[in-house]
Amino acid sequence: MKSVTILLYDGFSNMVLSCLLEPLRAVRDQSQSALHWHIVTPHDGPARSSSGLNIAPDLACKDVIKSDLLMVVSGYGYRQHAKPENLRPLRLLTRQAASIVAADTGSWLLASAGLLDDQTATIHWGVISDFTEEFPKVRPSYERFVKHPRISTCGGASTALELMLAMISEQFGPADAFIASTMFLHDAAQQQSTGRGPNRLEGKGTAQLRQIVNRMVETIETPLSLEELAQQSGLTRRTLDRLFQAELAMSPGRYYQLMRLTHARELSTSTDYDLREIALRCGYADASALGKAFRKAFGHPIRKSRGSRPH
Template sequence: MPHVRFLLFDGFSNMVLSCLLEPLRAVRDQGNDALSWEIATPHGQPAKSSSGLSIAPDADAGTGRFDLLVVISGYSYREHSKPENLALVSRLARQSDLVIGADTASWILASADLLDDEVGTIHWAVIADFTEEFPQVNVSYDRFVRSGKFWTCGGASTALEMMLAYIAETFGPASAFLASTMFLHDAERQQMAGRGPNRLQGRGSSRLRQVMNLMVETIETPLKLEDIADRAGLTVRTLNRMFQSELSLSPGQYYQMVRLSHARELASNSEYDLREIALRCGYADASALSKAFRKAFGHPVRKSHGNRPTSRQTH
């Protein structure tokens, strides 16, 4: 199970940190208790964000080995690119299987010669200077980029997209879906309030969102894909192609994830028994729901909201 180290430089964005850390927290709360992370700073002192909030480190920046290193920098990226910091980042990169550079951290990675001949990107506000400063980097204007062991992105929204891609690759599309729903809706309460899933906005074309909303609205009485396609004015073939090209999931997989996500919310935030939850999510009985949930996530429905760590992992 991955162990992640976040390296925060002064001036980092709280939003970028949240968009990278909170999806991991959601994955851990799905039952992946061994997933862990720690916070480090280059100077061993609390790092101050761009809004003035301070986060204290809980690890020595220069020790240990980990699966993923996440470097986050905001303002003062040129000042952070001093020899002692570059030596530290180079050493940490060698100790990590994968490295993420978020916001302006690509500047630090490039200054440490880690992105030579790699494809990389950076926050849009400095991408022109970045291109001029580091001709050895193949600069991309994509929202996020993976090149070798390095993943790079710009601001908060791209950081979220990148982390969800990492989660999908590491834990599977089901885990990525549930992590993403944390940012889109709180299924039971917002549906009752006429918000959230009934007004789903986000990734995808307007036609895709129309279909996604229809799926959410019919959780208790799931429709056949033929009926969904017909209501959206599509053929089943076009519906399949649209989901695969925009979400890398079949419409059937996505529909099931909507229902299982709702089941997880009800298991976590209601007193319903599994039979009632199953009926509210379009399953014939508790056994059918349990089988589908375990097949998708590898653990029972109720484990999704088990005892949550309160130690350093709650940063």
């Protein structure tokens, strides 16, 4: 996946757009890949979000040649958007896309164009009853997201994020999916522990998991063994493994390592520390050990990450 087209309709949710786009931004910045995206609108003018923000398109719909992924993002006003006379841009873009994601009420538009006939799909929970009645040829699902080889669907912001993380893991690997997920999990965990932000993290991340993640953050420079981590959390090693596999589909050791390597990447792009200093700050004995672990996890040397430092 390299080229992403985002089709925005008036009334879209800023939160849904962020949950679709920010994980891709994290992957692009981490891997320094050719991943890129552009925004289009069905009328080629600015799209106005549900909160009144206007986003101008990068190009006209007719100028889109092809897309590896098309994201159809609709919120309020979906019935008007789905009128036959308004579906031409959608039909054009879907024909040129290798795969499609419909978010929020985007499924309503795809169903109106006949693209979901005889398929299982989901939509924002607030309209799923009407959706079921309106489109009898579509098999409605109450799952958080429905992923198919070509067309995937989801509801609101949290489900959009979960779908994107699943797609990133499949397309780019679990390491890049981890990088994207930490934007949300780590920040929420730290804010919760310091009395800031929401009292709980929606979706993945129970109170017990947050406590353990916080302990990992606190011990990045001097990592604990998994036995010590389990003991300090009041768990057996086996229970610790089960907790991480159940909630993050990853072993605690892998998660701990990726957390340290992510921190190393951040230090390499935002500070003037040499690699020896970065290694010590991330719990590695020397620059060589850090370099080997980083290359194995991400497929390129950490020095490549240093080239992305903002000026």
